Amino acid sequence: MNYLQQRFPIPAFTAFFSLFPQRTISPKNEEPELAPGDFIIYRQAELNRTTASLLANGAILIVGEEGSGKSVLGNAVVERLTDDGFLVAFVEPTTPKQMLLEITQQFELPTEDIEGKNLTVDKLKRAIAEFLGENTAFIVLDDAQSCDMKFRIWLKQLRRKGVPMLVLATDPPRSDIFINIPRIELKPLPEKAIRQIMKAAAQERAIALTSADLSKLQERAGGNPMLAIRAIEEEYLGLDIEGADHRRYFDITPLILVVGVIFVIMRFIGLGTNDQALYIFGGIAAAIFLGLSRLLYSLPQEERRIR
């Protein structure tokens, strides 16, 4: 939709600004375009640190908000270690037994005993622990916050035995394995990287977006690559969305309170200088702003669920 039609319903404004046609800009610092399917790891520093830590028999927890790129980073670590010839078990949360079977299979361990019976959970745990005690292999666990508590405690026990592991989690609790191992907190990606991701996503969907469109959509990304791609998808679907789900929002309602306090100070100045008008004006304005601030505080909080 034309920007002026959207923002200026008055034809006079449209007429005036149509005198200045929109021009095509070609800035010198244009980033190289990513071809569809190209993939860049924007968190090279975290990737190198994590890999180095694992190779030194360490364990590391990577935390970040939903969509911050933990799984991408986890996959990159797995790929690098596998390329270097190491055994890596990459598991995602399911039932504890299923997860243990996943690890066993990826380490190519038998899942049945000599009698042909399936190993129980305890036996699987013991077999994996024995294997990890004798061999150099890594466990990478994604979305660890959704795992069963007993499974996490088992991981903690493995860690005590010096098993290297990478745990990826979104907002994990400050307990068990999450508090036991060093962590890296993923910061939002820089705007330049987010813009590249958005351009690549737009190219993949074959939609032509101008820099102005991308700039407006980037508001909704907040440094989160998943939200950046989602914004492109929403544009692709023609959805009219203004708000976003990132965590960079900061409520400035207390500023209204500060304005009220300034008027209270003005009231005292009026009192001190015997300026009746300033005294009463300051008092009324302070009452309005303090009341407004109280009103804004009492507004219902945003629901955590999507409705």
Added chain:
Amino acid sequence: MLGISHLLISGTASSLLLQTADPVLIAVGAIGGLLPDVDVSTSPAGRLFPWISGYFQETMPHRSMTHSIVASAVIAIASYGTAIFIPKLIPIASALTIGYTFGWFADCFTRGGVEMFWPSPVRCVCPGNRNLRLKTGSNAEYFILCILVAIALSSFSINSKGGVLTQFNRLIASTSGVQSVYNSSGSTHKIIANIKGVRAGDRSKVDGQFQIIQPNGTGFIVLEPKTNKLYKAATDPDSQIVIEQITADVSTPAITTIESVFVEDQVIGEAISKFNRTNTNVFISGDLSVEDFDTSVLPRDPYQFKFIDASPSSIKLEAAPLKVVMKFLGDEFASGSLQVRSIVSSQ
């Protein structure tokens, strides 16, 4: 947020903060409100400055750097920096800075918010609940637009009549408000006081216009133009008019001057006759020493301000009209000093 909302918010803020109804300043403030959107080439400001918008939209998200305190500071430094060399432009620099700041600040109330504290990437919003924030072109925004129009019109009207505090003084009708009007314009204009109250003598109602001559106690000595009578209008016990409500208007231009005259065993009339000029109201204050003055010749009006207080050996004048002094004291020999207050009006 709609462009018209930005224009109204910034124009109104400029008018309110600068206490002005000057259309140039309001227009500069309003246009300043559109400038933060220079970070996208599709906005009016972006079309006017395509190279600037081209750089911003390539490198930053919308409503980031240009919607921040840093940007306002840059605009302030640039505009005041220019205005230092051309002082007439200082109000325009103020209007531009205020308009620009309110232009982006208004976007805090939208769903997207603004990066007020750029380079920090946090997006400032108000209120915290996104569902209660404004959506561009929504019914809520049009409702707020209507309120803004009302505020803008009231603000322009108030500022064209002297500003918020002046109008507030009129509203509360207190002596301190009249005092501030008298202080600001009393030396160059006639100040007309609209007084509602009662006469101290018989408590009859007073509701009329009086010219302020000079402050006295908690109130003023005022002149009733129709009768040329002087009163003290205040809440003091010696007032002739006890004020209930008082407001002031700045009337026609009139220059007030104060001169001193020393009388040394001289006829009073001769000493002060030179102040008897046309279109001039002259009031005399001061203390004089006399010998065997006959006080029975002086006029006694219990309803008027006692501008001559005499005893056989001394005369005390306070805002006494020149003509009265000439008439009743003109032939007396006296010594002392007098202060002559001349209010020279153009008519």
